[in-house]
Amino acid sequence: MIDFTPNEEQKALQDLARKFSQKEIAPVALAYDKEPVFPEEIIKKAHAAGLLNLTCPKEYGGQGFGLVTSSLITEEMNVACVAISGMLGINSLACGPILIGGTEEQKRRFLLPLNQAGKTASFGLTEREAGSDAGGLKTRAKLEGDHYVLNGQKCFITNASYAALYTIFATIDPSQGTKGICGFIVPRESSGLSIGKVEDKMGQRALNVAEVNLENVIVPRENLLGKEGKGFKIAMETLDEGRVNIATCGVGLARAAFEAARDYAKKRVQFGKPIGTFQALNFMLADMAAAVDSARLLTWLAGSMADQGKRFSREAAQAKFYATDVAMRVTTDAVQIYGGYGYTKEYAVEKYMRDAKLMQIYEGTNQVNRIVAGGALMRG
Numbered sequence: 008m009i010d011f012t013p014n015e016e017q018k019a020l021q022d023l024a025r026k027f028s029q030k031e032i033a034p035v036a037l038a039y040d041k042e043p044v045f046p047e048e049i050i051k052k053a054h055a056a057g058l059l060n061l062t063c064p065k066e067y068g069g070q071g072f073g074l075v076t077s078s079l080i081t082e083e084m085n086v087a088c089v090a091i092s093g094m095l096g097i098n099s100l101a102c103g104p105i106l107i108g109g110t111e112e113q114k115r116r117f118l119l120p121l122n123q124a125g126k127t128a129s130f131g132l133t134e135r136e137a138g139s140d141a142g143g144l145k146t147r148a149k150l151e152g153d154h155y156v157l158n159g160q161k162c163f164i165t166n167a168s169y170a171a172l173y174t175i176f177a178t179i180d181p182s183q184g185t186k187g188i189c190g191f192i193v194p195r196e197s198s199g200l201s202i203g204k205v206e207d208k209m210g211q212r213a214l215n216v217a218e219v220n221l222e223n224v225i226v227p228r229e230n231l232l233g234k235e236g237k238g239f240k241i242a243m244e245t246l247d248e249g250r251v252n253i254a255t256c257g258v259g260l261a262r263a264a265f266e267a268a269r270d271y272a273k274k275r276v277q278f279g280k281p282i283g284t285f286q287a288l289n290f291m292l293a294d295m296a297a298a299v300d301s302a303r304l305l306t307w308l309a310g311s312m313a314d315q316g317k318r319f320s321r322e323a324a325q326a327k328f329y330a331t332d333v334a335m336r337v338t339t340d341a342v343q344i345y346g347g348y349g350y351t352k353e354y355a356v357e358k359y360m361r362d363a364k365l366m367q368i369y370e371g372t373n374q375v376n377r378i379v380a381g382g383a384l385m386r387g
């Protein structure tokens with residue numbers, strides 16, 4: 008039997024996340040969209056409520072949940088605001104490389120204090136000339152005695168301005184392609200590390216995204232993740248889990264837009280009838296609900312395969328592109344159902360539509376995720 012019903016513990020966690028996000032995030036979502044600031048107080052409260060570092064094992068200061076349970080919680084948070092929730096969830100991406108490629112000593116030394124203090128980190132892979140083609144990155148790492156010297160620049164790094172540590176990917180030899188890439192743990196206070204331009208974005212405006220400059224940054228040899236040349240594999244495995252997370256964010260955002268549109272369509276009267284009774288809009292709402300539910304099931308499938316220790320790259324990629332395409336379509340339809348009012352900043356659906364666009368771009372564009380899923384199909 009396949010049961011899609013959360014168990015009692017999962018229901019309690021969903022409830023906790025729903026109440027937390029409706030009390031602490033939803034009321035300030037529009038204000039943070041207008042004037043983005045670091046959501047420090049919200050992060051502190053989420054940390055105290057046990058809603059940070061959901062998939063990090065307990066021995067390293069996390070909650071130790073599997074991806075399906077994490078998804079149930081994350082959906083509720085993202086219904087309230089994807090950008091603020093993104094700042095709360097960033098550690099799952101940023102610390103993934105340490106969990107995947109780090110030693111026991113590195114996990115205890117870096118993750119435990121970070122998570123116990125409720126601090127946040129950043130994941131630094133992308134560069135100006137290496138976006139979709141991340142394997143072509145140019146940031147150099149040179150071994151000099153007992154340390155590496157890092158030089159280069161990362162761009163579009165989420166939470167860069169506020170991170171306590173960074174997982175940074177650099178190459179020891181560009182001629183080796185992806186086999187030259189290494190992952191490093193780089194603490195914030197490392198000399199030569201500075202923050203560059205902070206991006207002014209269309210949507211998800213509460214999400215801090217900035218450049219990270221690395222100028223002769225000294226990184227002790229013991230901060231190398233795994234062996235030399237294993238960095239690209241570590242980054243890709245981190246993104247597998249990250250994509251299930253982004254798919255969940257897409258489900259949460261699409262649900263928020265659908266629920267807003269449904270409620271509006273019940274109340275708004277034209278030609279003497281609620282607009283939701285006109286078949287054109289009624290079918291649109293039916294399609295929106297079906298899309299949200301199917302995106303959720305695809306996301307749970309990927310999470311459940313990961314939780315069972317099975318390979319899940321294809322399922323993670325298809326959940327990511329499908330759920331975030333659903334988020335784009337459903338938020339666009341929600342604006343349509345609101346008519347002229349949907350195009351104004353008076354209602355949240357305008358923000359939902361701007362927020363959705365980014366989901367089709369980060370953690371691998373949806374074209375790149377189709378390449379990942381399609382490639383896996385051809386390999387059989």
Ligand SMILES: Cc1cc2nc3c(=O)[nH]c(=O)nc-3n(C[C@H](O)[C@H](O)[C@H](O)COP(=O)(O)OP(=O)(O)OC[C@H]3O[C@@H](n4cnc5c(N)ncnc54)[C@H](O)[C@@H]3O)c2cc1C
Nearest residue numbers: 130131132133138139163164165216368369370371372374
């Ligand atoms: C707000 C935001 C937050 C981000 N956060 C992070 C972060 O925390 N850490 C991090 O490392 N990165 C982060 N990124 C970077 C993000 O992952 C990249 O923007 C993304 O991978 C795309 O790279 P690019 O922007 O250089 O686009 P490009 O790679 O230049 O792509 C441009 C277009 O070409 C298409 N394209 C490229 N190659 C192919 C191909 N082979 N086949 C078909 N189409 C193709 C793409 O799909 C896209 O439509 C973030 C980006 C943004 C905007």
